[in-house]
Amino acid sequence: MSNRRIVPIGPYHPLQEEPEFFKLIVEGETVVDLEINLGYNHRGHEFVSPELTYDQIPFLVERICGICSNSHPLACVLAVEDCAGVKPPPRADYIRSTVHELERIHSHLLWVGLAGHFIGYNTVWMWAWRYREHILELFEMITGNRNHYAMNKPGGVRRDIKAEQIPQILAVMDVVDKKVMMLTKAVLDDPVIRSRLEGVGVLTREQAIAYSVTGPTARPSGVDIDVRRDDPHCAYDRVPWNVIVLNEGDVLAKAKARLLEIFESTRIIRACLKDLPEGPIESRIDEVPPGEGIGRTEAPRGEVFHYIRSDGTNRPLRHKVRAPSFMNIASNVVAVKGGSIADAALTLAAVDPCYCCTERMAAFEDGKLKLTGKDLLRLSWAKTERIRERL
Amino acid sequence: MTLSGWQLAFAFVVFPGVIFTAGVGLLLTWVDRFVSARVQWRKGPPVYQPFADMLKLLLKQTVVPAGASKVTFLIAPLIGFTAMCITAVLLFYVNFFPSDSFVGDLIVLVYLFALPPLATIIGASASRNPLSAVGASREMVLYLGYELPFLLALSVPIILTGGKIRLGDLVMFQQAGGPFLASWAGAIAAVIVLICIQAKLGYPPFDMAEAEQEIMSGVLIEYSGAPLAVFRLTKAMMLLLLPCFLVTVFWGGLASWWAILKVIAVVVLVILIKNTNPRFKIDHALRFFWFILGALGIVAVILAFAHL
Numbered sequence: 001m002s003n004r005r006i007v008p009i010g011p012y013h014p015l016q017e018e019p020e021f022f023k024l025i026v027e028g029e030t031v032v033d034l035e036i037n038l039g040y041n042h043r044g045h046e047f048v049s050p051e052l053t054y055d056q057i058p059f060l061v062e063r064i065c066g067i068c069s070n071s072h073p074l075a076c077v078l079a080v081e082d083c084a085g086v087k088p089p090p091r092a093d094y095i096r097s098t099v100h101e102l103e104r105i106h107s108h109l110l111w112v113g114l115a116g117h118f119i120g121y122n123t124v125w126m127w128a129w130r131y132r133e134h135i136l137e138l139f140e141m142i143t144g145n146r147n148h149y150a151m152n153k154p155g156g157v158r159r160d161i162k163a164e165q166i167p168q169i170l171a172v173m174d175v176v177d178k179k180v181m182m183l184t185k186a187v188l189d190d191p192v193i194r195s196r197l198e199g200v201g202v203l204t205r206e207q208a209i210a211y212s213v214t215g216p217t218a219r220p221s222g223v224d225i226d227v228r229r230d231d232p233h234c235a236y237d238r239v240p241w242n243v244i245v246l247n248e249g250d251v252l253a254k255a256k257a258r259l260l261e262i263f264e265s266t267r268i269i270r271a272c273l274k275d276l277p278e279g280p281i282e283s284r285i286d287e288v289p290p291g292e293g294i295g296r297t298e299a300p301r302g303e304v305f306h307y308i309r310s311d312g313t314n315r316p317l318r319h320k321v322r323a324p325s326f327m328n329i330a331s332n333v334v335a336v337k338g339g340s341i342a343d344a345a346l347t348l349a350a351v352d353p354c355y356c357c358t359e360r361m362a363a364f365e366d367g368k369l370k371l372t373g374k375d376l377l378r379l380s381w382a383k384t385e386r387i388r389e390r391l
Numbered sequence: 392m393t394l395s396g397w398q399l400a401f402a403f404v405v406f407p408g409v410i411f412t413a414g415v416g417l418l419l420t421w422v423d424r425f426v427s428a429r430v431q432w433r434k435g436p437p438v439y440q441p442f443a444d445m446l447k448l449l450l451k452q453t454v455v456p457a458g459a460s461k462v463t464f465l466i467a468p469l470i471g472f473t474a475m476c477i478t479a480v481l482l483f484y485v486n487f488f489p490s491d492s493f494v495g496d497l498i499v500l501v502y503l504f505a506l507p508p509l510a511t512i513i514g515a516s517a518s519r520n521p522l523s524a525v526g527a528s529r530e531m532v533l534y535l536g537y538e539l540p541f542l543l544a545l546s547v548p549i550i551l552t553g554g555k556i557r558l559g560d561l562v563m564f565q566q567a568g569g570p571f572l573a574s575w576a577g578a579i580a581a582v583i584v585l586i587c588i589q590a591k592l593g594y595p596p597f598d599m600a601e602a603e604q605e606i607m608s609g610v611l612i613e614y615s616g617a618p619l620a621v622f623r624l625t626k627a628m629m630l631l632l633l634p635c636f637l638v639t640v641f642w643g644g645l646a647s648w649w650a651i652l653k654v655i656a657v658v659v660l661v662i663l664i665k666n667t668n669p670r671f672k673i674d675h676a677l678r679f680f681w682f683i684l685g686a687l688g689i690v691a692v693i694l695a696f697a698h699l
Binding site: 117119121130342 | 430431433522599603666673674675
């Protein structure tokens, strides 16, 4: 009948470094449909978390994602603080915001580089990642680690920002502003890049709302949401900054929004460091009473949500995580339709997907759940036994 | 002058045939990687890297995909490779003995340069992979795109010399009266040929047939081991021969020491274009070649008739 073919992107594909499976159903070069197949990773974080104490959990959840490795612990400790009814001291709030925005800069630069790579422009890739290196060096100075910063703990932060570090951070912010401005001009004024990005993978406002997308996937489509403003936490209600909202909804708008957010982030960091209040960096939490707590924060990819239920012991009864990519990836179904394969590759990447954050294991057969959590546990035990026998 | 049997064998196998062209071509791929690395704040590989890569590929297992047409699949890389060997001999022979070439050798060279993309299309179609099918169709569209401006640009020197179609005559004409590059028509034509070289080599912005991020190196996806090495070698030889061709036709020929610098200049230009451009979409590329470069080619031809 028609010459429909399947172009597989995944389960392992050079486009994205994590396992995922997008079945592009194409006619010639035009994508007519998309099937999304996730679930190649089983991480087990929500299972492991109730076996750890509240002090240990931040270290676990920051390993959910190597890039958002401040967002997850931050949302987690916000949930614990919500449950315990403790407020962190103001200095801790400002330090949290600073580190959080540094993470946003490094994540957005990473995305800009990858976007360059996806349109075959490896020079942009290398340059963006080189400028990102400044941020990673800052992280090493402030937190001791380039990734997995381990800054947050329930009640405050683990390390202080020292007075002599502030000028260095501000100097790097100037460098980042200058370089990102150059990158923005070079990238957005290039006619070939514009022709590749403009009008590609459009997600309209209605579609964005229908698919409940978050963060830099929603804001370029004209949806004015940002947890930092809508649910104030840390120092975000005490420093001046703007939410970047654009209306086009295409990949160019997504790129613009991320680049503009970098400037907002440097602005927040400057304001935070200028008004950094004196005082302790943590409040004491004596006990977490029975009850539940919610932590939301704006990760670089959108809203990350953590839920904690406590039974009064030093471990949670249940810990639920929802990462932003979980909402964003599904919107690809409408965004890629009608474009070419070249557009599709770019559109899939434009939501800045993070599969390791998102993956939940669920095996269905004939519409019925095949494996429950208990079955997985049994499989895991059986495997451990097999390994033990071989030892 | 005519070559004896042994001289002919030497010409085909050692200089300027397989060994010389392949060796220098691989060296130029190192230049490519090195310059690209420096543009991208990287260090770049050591000089022997392309040779080591080639050796590694030759020692690897060759896998023929199930259901592929075995003979076609394995013969395809050899077509392009053989074409480039013959091209090398013709091109250098014409440059060193310009009075001794045959009528229409320019046309023969144009056809020989068309063979490597044809070989990739044949090989990709024989490999029975949906991604390489997409790659093959892109390669075909690209080929249809760049061949028009390429031929228009090559007709410029023929018009400027008053209808001489022998490459040897073009070289001698330039030795007597200066390179075509000095005239407006010649300069425009040379720019067009430079961009077509980019497309023939499959370098960005025209690497959509191999686009690794979209179709996982498309046309070459099923190739491994020695056949892949032959494809790579063909590309490396083209990286030497196409700039040599440009210098021969537009920039005064290869028979002087300056020619080495000229060829390197063209290669570096190609590499810089490669590193400062994103990949076109295939429909954009076709429009670009037909409507922009095609129009430019017609302008060059008109200027050539006016002897500007």
